Amino acid sequence: MLNYAIRRLLLLIPLLIFVSLFVFAILKLTPGDPATALLGDQATEEAIALARAKYALDEPLPVQYVHMMANFFNGDLQSIFHKDNVLSVVLHRLPATLELGLLSLLIAVIVSIPVGIISAVKRNSFFDYASMSMAMFGVSIPVFFTGILLIYLFAVILKWLPASGYGGHFWTIEGLRHMILPALSLSFVLMASTTRLTRSAMLEVIHQDYIRTARAKGVSRFMVVMFHAFKNALIPIATNIGNQVARMFAGAVLTETVFAWPGVGRLAVNAIFRRDEPLVFGCVLLMAVVYVVINLLVDLLYGFLNPQISYD
């Protein structure tokens, strides 16, 4: 298992090279120039040339790429706008994003798994139709729109919760009050897809022969569902959650923008607008690392869920 984890982490190296090349290419293919963006339209040619020299923008592209990579891994990459080390800027913002992601994940799992199980057990009931309609709605509606609707309802009309901003960690009351709406809007997609998947996975498992065996042993219907069936259904459910967490990061960019959340997503968006190339580069690379690590954790979790998988 340890060997497997190490092998997977080693795969990070080619992956990061690929991602970095891709990001770099996109940055360079975008029209405009960081120096002009920094100095404004009124800047003299000389000032722009100076700035270009300062940030090594006048070098050939391959040289620029190698520079950027070397600086990133040395921890010397400087953000143009923040005048600070990219790594420290991103790491400073990362906790807010992770907290938001974690809370959304928690909300999504706590709601969707029980709802999915009940929908499967009470198939074709009113509850089933209602929850599946809600799930359809959740899958279809864009994240930023749910965010706006939530703000309108809970902050503008009901005035229960603040409309935007960060209020501290989620274990403080003020922090939690600020985090509920963005976390809720971010959790919608995951909640919807997990509910649907839990339902279908449970329906599939409930008709398996081993469920009949368990019933023939005298196991109660409730225990058959919760223990025998759910333990099997958990395998596809965990896969889905693992995949969706990645989509949640993408969603975080939108949610953080709507809720003025000081996380990595909004940092990246602002960096793009400001043509802060080193910062965009750093943000994307870090997100890629987080994504790979989460996926690795999910894969390792399989070993516990599914005895037919071994990592030797």
Next chain:
Amino acid sequence: MRSTRALPSKGKILSSDLILEVKDLQTVFITEEGVVKGCNGVSYSLKKGETLAVVGESGSGKSVTAMSILRLIPEPPGKIVGGQILFDGIDLVQATEKQMRKIRGNQIAMIFQEPMTSLNPVLTVGRQIGESLQLHQPELGKAATRARVIELLELVGIPSAEQRINEFPHQLSGGMKQRVMIAMALACNPRVLIADEPTSALDVTIQAQILNLIRKLQQQLGMSVIMITHDLAVVAETADSVAVMYGGRIVEYGSVDEIFHQAKHPYLEGLKRSMPRLDVEEEELYTIEGMVPNPLKLPSGCPFRPRCPQVMDRCCEEPPAISFSETHYARCWLYAEGGTDA
């Protein structure tokens, strides 16, 4: 003859001890295309220590009857609409779910056709066998349960039981899985074992092993067995009595001798003739003409009528049960008063 509450201790076999009695059982499935009579007025009885074989093609209602006894018919679409299943003085058709839970796996246990898919893939073998014990004998405690599971695995002939207990089903072969299923069924010393085609999914060499195992354990533990099968060879090898089912009802019932030597119903005749034989040189294996009837469109009267080589006009009417001995009857117009009609 009703089953009595106080049964003699195990090992002492009295031929008059009725343990399970199915009376006029009717189970239907309500589908979109119509009502399927899965089991249409089936009656049979099981004595202590006896093996009753229920024979028939797929769709004849033999499994439906067995699943009805344990009340494991998926509801909906299934439903028991009539009859009685008398076990230990209670009618299982009327029993509450709580009563049934105490009977399932404890008094009446079942093994299934597909050992490959009948074990939960994410639980260890030991956990699955132990579950029965924990449910029905919670006073045992952890260590005693574990010891009993090992004992059971040894009983069904699984080597190095101490290690196997921690293995998962995918680590076992098909025959081993069926042995585990048997161990699971025997965990609480049930009085009745229902074996639903226990050998159909196994290799021929393993089949004999499993049948011998069931027979040996039956004698050891004094159980009664309902052996559901479509294989007459299995019947000859294991049964005391035989119920032949066709189209959801019993068409012939008798002792194993009567069934093999004095078969009456044309369906049973056909079934016997379609068994391959080594002692007779035949060009081609005999087959019963036609197909198993669509359960939605069962013909009136005798369900075997469209395929019967001796069909008569009277067969459109419900055939009577004609007795040939105390234990032997067939449901066929051929033997009714007047015999073959003009």
